[in-house]
Amino acid sequence: MAYGLYQCLPPGVLTIVVNTGDDLDYLGLRVSPDLDTVMYTLAGMASRTQGWGIENDSHACLDTLERYRQLAWFRIGDRDLATHVLRTYLLSTGLSLTDCTRQLASALGIRAEILPMCNQPVRTKVRTAEGELEFQEYFVKRGARDRALGLRYAGAEEACLTSEVRRAIEQAEMVVICPSNPLLSVEPILSIPGMRIKLTTTTAPCVAISPIIGGKAVRGPAAKLLLELGHEATALGVARHYRGLLNGFVLDREDAALEGEVRDLGQATMVTETLMTTERTKIRLAERVLAFGEELIACRAEPGPSSP
Amino acid sequence: MAYGLYQCLPPGVLTIVVNTGDDLDYLGLRVSPDLDTVMYTLAGMASRTQGWGIENDSHACLDTLERYRQLAWFRIGDRDLATHVLRTYLLSTGLSLTDCTRQLASALGIRAEILPMCNQPVRTKVRTAEGELEFQEYFVKRGARDRALGLRYAGAEEACLTSEVRRAIEQAEMVVICPSNPLLSVEPILSIPGMRIKLTTTTAPCVAISPIIGGKAVRGPAAKLLLELGHEATALGVARHYRGLLNGFVLDREDAALEGEVRDLGQATMVTETLMTTERTKIRLAERVLAFGEELIACRAEPGPSSP
Numbered sequence: 001m002a003y004g005l006y007q008c009l010p011p012g013v014l015t016i017v018v019n020t021g022d023d024l025d026y027l028g029l030r031v032s033p034d035l036d037t038v039m040y041t042l043a044g045m046a047s048r049t050q051g052w053g054i055e056n057d058s059h060a061c062l063d064t065l066e067r068y069r070q071l072a073w074f075r076i077g078d079r080d081l082a083t084h085v086l087r088t089y090l091l092s093t094g095l096s097l098t099d100c101t102r103q104l105a106s107a108l109g110i111r112a113e114i115l116p117m118c119n120q121p122v123r124t125k126v127r128t129a130e131g132e133l134e135f136q137e138y139f140v141k142r143g144a145r146d147r148a149l150g151l152r153y154a155g156a157e158e159a160c161l162t163s164e165v166r167r168a169i170e171q172a173e174m175v176v177i178c179p180s181n182p183l184l185s186v187e188p189i190l191s192i193p194g195m196r197i198k199l200t201t202t203t204a205p206c207v208a209i210s211p212i213i214g215g216k217a218v219r220g221p222a223a224k225l226l227l228e229l230g231h232e233a234t235a236l237g238v239a240r241h242y243r244g245l246l247n248g249f250v251l252d253r254e255d256a257a258l259e260g261e262v263r264d265l266g267q268a269t270m271v272t273e274t275l276m277t278t279e280r281t282k283i284r285l286a287e288r289v290l291a292f293g294e295e296l297i298a299c300r301a302e303p304g305p306s307s308p
Numbered sequence: 309m310a311y312g313l314y315q316c317l318p319p320g321v322l323t324i325v326v327n328t329g330d331d332l333d334y335l336g337l338r339v340s341p342d343l344d345t346v347m348y349t350l351a352g353m354a355s356r357t358q359g360w361g362i363e364n365d366s367h368a369c370l371d372t373l374e375r376y377r378q379l380a381w382f383r384i385g386d387r388d389l390a391t392h393v394l395r396t397y398l399l400s401t402g403l404s405l406t407d408c409t410r411q412l413a414s415a416l417g418i419r420a421e422i423l424p425m426c427n428q429p430v431r432t433k434v435r436t437a438e439g440e441l442e443f444q445e446y447f448v449k450r451g452a453r454d455r456a457l458g459l460r461y462a463g464a465e466e467a468c469l470t471s472e473v474r475r476a477i478e479q480a481e482m483v484v485i486c487p488s489n490p491l492l493s494v495e496p497i498l499s500i501p502g503m504r505i506k507l508t509t510t511t512a513p514c515v516a517i518s519p520i521i522g523g524k525a526v527r528g529p530a531a532k533l534l535l536e537l538g539h540e541a542t543a544l545g546v547a548r549h550y551r552g553l554l555n556g557f558v559l560d561r562e563d564a565a566l567e568g569e570v571r572d573l574g575q576a577t578m579v580t581e582t583l584m585t586t587e588r589t590k591i592r593l594a595e596r597v598l599a600f601g602e603e604l605i606a607c608r609a610e611p612g613p614s615s616p
Binding site: 027058061065068082083086092 | 335336365366369370371372373375377378385386387389390391394396397412415416
């Protein structure tokens with residue numbers, strides 16, 4: 001989705017606020033999987049075959065770490081490693097994660113602002129029958145197979161909204177909540193103190209795209225996790241989860257029947273193809289979402305009959 | 309030389325005390341080139357074409373660091389990087405450099421004790437007309453081309469002899485000073501407070517092999533540096549440099565004419581082929597040096613005419 005928006009908008013217009021609840025410290029290196037995935041995707045470097053890392057990366061370093069008897073369940077490629085080494089180094093010199101991300105993204109020629117949700121470490125933890133697991137342990141090492149009994153965004157309460165995120169929201173013409181996992185990728189962002197209030201008080205319309213199509217997550221454990229934590233694993237369930245935050249909600253054609261119920265939540269709706277399988281479909285969805293946002297702005301500007 | 313001794317001696321007998329004055333911090337990673345070269349050499353992993361690193365290493369991480377506009381004058385391979393990442397991590401957990409080196413060497417199956425000269429950071433600095441240079445800046449970045457005006461082993465005065473090095477010297481049957489650069493590789497070791505006294509008070513004979521053959525260094529800037537710093541760039545100059553420390557000195561056949569003058573310094577001598585170009589010649593020199601040491605021990609044990 002971020003890729004589609006990046007392609008549609010003029011350079012320098014897009015700001016992407018990214019979850020860092022998935023971050024981990026691996027052998028002393030700070031790994032920020034979501035920041036990196038966004039960065040690599042916009043730089044055209046992202047792996048096309050796996051959900052993380054750099055295309056055609058090698059694993060010579062990891063092989064050697066295994067020779068040193070280091071458990072290498074977190075598969076870091078040699079090129080990817082450069083990002084973690086450099087980020088860790090820059091953070092150690094006193095740079096904030098925001099400035100560090102800017103420096104990396106700028107070196108890769110990215111003409112969008114990629115902002116971590118905050119500068120302080122926030123760590124998503126998953127409560128299971130085996131105890132509370134670190135997110136990457138739950139997600140990568142154990143393949144998200146454990147039944148989740150609860151989620152916690154450790155450190156979120158002490159985290160602060162950065163001036164960069166605050167300014168981005170204040171100056172935004174439109175806020176898009178991408179079709180990511182609502183509990184693992186979006187909720188950590190919303191858990192930063194001040195984030196929700198900032199989003200609800202901005203005049204820019206806030207639109208979300210459902211990550212659930214026909215009761216199934218397009219990718220990852222979103223549906224499973226929503227169900228386990230007592231949510232409804234449908235587009236409607238996602239719309240309900242974001243209640244109070246959204247002006248508009250985008251559903252897939254497959255879920256057109258839910259449109260009325262989503263409207264009843266006070267959200268304008270758009271029904272379209274939301275499955276992004278190709279570059280083309282990513283751009284098309286982004287175009288439609290931007291057009292939807294413009295409609296919402298126009299509706300507000302012109303006093304007229306409000307949608308039921 | 310270390311490789312030759314390792315091949316000649318039974319497993320677990322050899323202890324190698326290694327210079328760490330060449331260590332550097334590169335992007336927050338602790339790199340110990342001499343420890344690594346010894347470790348890789350004994351593990352059969354060392355590069356055969358360059359004087360450092362791992363054979364057939366790739367440079368994907370370094371290429372990506374360059375993409376991030378990081379000056380990559382210190383050529384670290386992907387496999388080599390695993391050592392630096394792991395060492396840095398282990399040190400950060402509070403492990404000493406000695407224990408950390410043991411853990412790495414043991415994982416690689418090395419059956420010799422590789423000991424850093426100390427646990428504290430000591431950094432060799434080279435005084436030049438351009439100012440005082442960090443060792444790796446002088447050596448790698450600037451190719452040892454500057455005229456050296458002085459050397460300093462920064463931090464050596466505050467460093468301590470480790471209990472492991474002390475014990476190794478106390479229990480040694482023989483001490484061999486390998487044909488390394490006397491000023492850059494051996495002198496930093498000797499500069500650790502207590503090291504010299506420990507070596508001169510041990511009953512084990514101390515033997516050095518000349519790194520200078522026919523007035524030329526076999527490898528590296530040893531001859532140039534000796535000259536620049538007012539030493540004689542000959543085997544005799546090296547023997548003089550180690551005066552007071554040695555019981556025996558090994559000269560190349562090419563320098564046989566210097567034997568008398570070396571003996572005048574109070575050092576027993578052995579003249580042999582010292583150029584090590586193949587595995588075979590490394591082992592042969594090691595065998596001869598060990599035999600020379602045994603002769604020196606025998607001479608001491610049996611009261612008889614001492615050499616002139």
